[in-house]
Amino acid sequence: MTGTHCLLMRRELIAPQVAPQWPAGITVQHYTPEQAQAVHQLLQLAYLDGGGQIPTLERWLKAFETDAEYDPELCLLVRDAAGLVGVAQCWTSAYIKDLVVHPRARGQGLGRALLQQALVMFAERREGFVDLRVLEDNLPARRLYESVGLHVVRRELLP
Numbered sequence: 749m750t751g752t753h754c755l756l757m758r759r760e761l762i763a764p765q766v767a768p769q770w771p772a773g774i775t776v777q778h779y780t781p782e783q784a785q786a787v788h789q790l791l792q793l794a795y796l797d798g799g800g801q802i803p804t805l806e807r808w809l810k811a812f813e814t815d816a817e818y819d820p821e822l823c824l825l826v827r828d829a830a831g832l833v834g835v836a837q838c839w840t841s842a843y844i845k846d847l848v849v850h851p852r853a854r855g856q857g858l859g860r861a862l863l864q865q866a867l868v869m870f871a872e873r874r875e876g877f878v879d880l881r882v883l884e885d886n887l888p889a890r891r892l893y894e895s896v897g898l899h900v901v902r903r904e905l906l907p
Contacts (some may be wrong), residue, residue: 792846
């Protein structure tokens with residue numbers, strides 16, 4: 749019997765990082781608690797396609813804001829004229845916990861720009877590398893990550 753696997757992917761930060769190219773009309777800001785509900789809703793929506801799960805708002809918020817690796821400066825929010833369209837939730841251990849783009853905004857380069865901004869942030873913090881996990885069968889996300897230089901470090905069976 750086979751189970752679901754995820755891949756631990758890594759990108760070394762030795763070379764200078766590429767600055768993100770944001771589409772027109774996009775603004776980038778850091779997370780504030782007032783935006784928790786909108787962030788949670790986007791995570792839920794985005795994970796419908798990617799196969800992940802997000803707990804209830806209350807459980808997610810408690811786990812997110814009380815985690816020892818939480819830093820609101822490492823949570824990027826991307827907005828267009830209609831609202832929140834992207835989130836990169838990162839931890840202080842140079843780990844990208846969540847990276848999602850609203851379905852209506854996909855195909856515009858937002859995922860790549862969010863990922864590149866996260867790499868720039870961690871390079872500025874003098875981290876040696878950045879890690880993330882992705883479900884093995886999430887091919888669109890894997891292609892994005894590989895296109896900016898992340899490589900598979902290990903394959904893990906999910907509990």
